[in-house]
Amino acid sequence: MYLLHNFQVVPEQNFTLSYTNRAFQYNDGLFDTIIISNGQIRFLPDHLERMQRALQILQIQVPTELQNTDVLLPLLQNLAEQNRLSHQTGRLKVHIWRSPGGLFTPDHHTAESLITLQPQATFNKNIPRADFATSVQNTYSPLSFFKGPFAVNYVLASLEKKHRQLDELILLNDQGAVSEALIANIFWVKDSILYTPALQSGCIAGIVRKNVLRLGATENLKIEEGLFTKTDVLSAETVFTSNVTGLRPIQFVGQKEFSIHHPILDQLNTLLFTD
Incomplete structure (x- = not known):
């Protein structure tokens, strides 16, 4: 397998990571997940915007390669070609962290990065069984909109899902409001209105969530964001999750x-995931 380390292609066996790595030492960075299919990436500008905003909050300099889709896309397409996935669907995982140096107070604000690519796993189009989490809660903060700072929360939630033999888990926040699914945002429909938790619930600012909200304006969909209870979800007609793999x-x-x-x-599936 080939990787992109600091946006340079390297064989996996040649990649090393120092113990001084600040992502390892202090969780000082972020990650993102991007789907590439037949060399094309849906929502790439939205991924870049979220990563740029997160890096600004973390006070890490945004790499040049993450400032322009015209620069990044050929690098990702080349990575897919090197891994013989140009004509398949793959999952890119982008890790960005601060360069080594310092203890809690960093010496630098420059970024280092690693991008890996794996074939996208197949999964059922429907989620048979879900329930509300009991072992973990989300908490809203200026960092909760992107992936990385609270990753251990999702690890613990995944363990609960496995223990309870569920297919999905719905997380609440520390005030008891519905927040999100385990690795996806959550929506539900009642009386022709589409509902989803607000970012103040502590959920990730999901890429597909953002595009669903955009469609509310362009397609005359009635969408309400807010802080909702379990009862609100349970009174719905349809409940579904959203992430870059689909609805x-x-x-x-x-x-x-x-x-x-x-x-x-x-309607949403047609608008978002049909070429």
């Missing part, structure tokens, strides 16, 4: 069954 309807939340078909869900 996935949930069949059961606890003992409550939901329809996995809805005109609004079909």
Whole structure:
């Protein structure tokens, strides 16, 4: 396998990481997940915007390669070609961290990076069983909109999901409001209105979530963001998750069954994921 280390292609066996790495020492960085399919990337400008905003908050300089899609896309396409995935669907994982130096107070603000590419795993289009998390809670902060600072929360939630033999877990925040699914945002439909938790719930500012909200203006969809309860979700007609792999309807939340078909869900799938 080939990697992009500081935007240079290197064989996996030649890659090393020092113990001084600040992502390892202090979790001083971020990561993002991007889907590449047949050499093309949906929503790449949105991914870059979120990473740029996160790096600015972390006071890490934004690498030149992350400032322009015309610069980054050929690098990612070349990585796919090197890994013989040019004509397949792959999952890119982008790690950005601060250069080594210092203890909690860093010596530098420059960035280092690693981008890996794996074939995208197949999964069911529907989520058979979900329930609300009991072991972990989300907390809103200026850092909660991007991936990385609270990753251990999702690790613990994944362990709960596995222990309870569920297919998905719905996280609440520390005030009891619905926040998000385990690795996706969450939406539900009731009376032709689409609902989703606000960022103040502590959820990730998901890329597909952002594009669904955009469609609210252009396609005359009624969408409400807010702080909602479990009862709000359980009273819905349809519940589904969203991330860059797609929209996935949930069949059961606890003992409550939901329809996995809805005109609004079909409309969003067509608008977002049909070429």
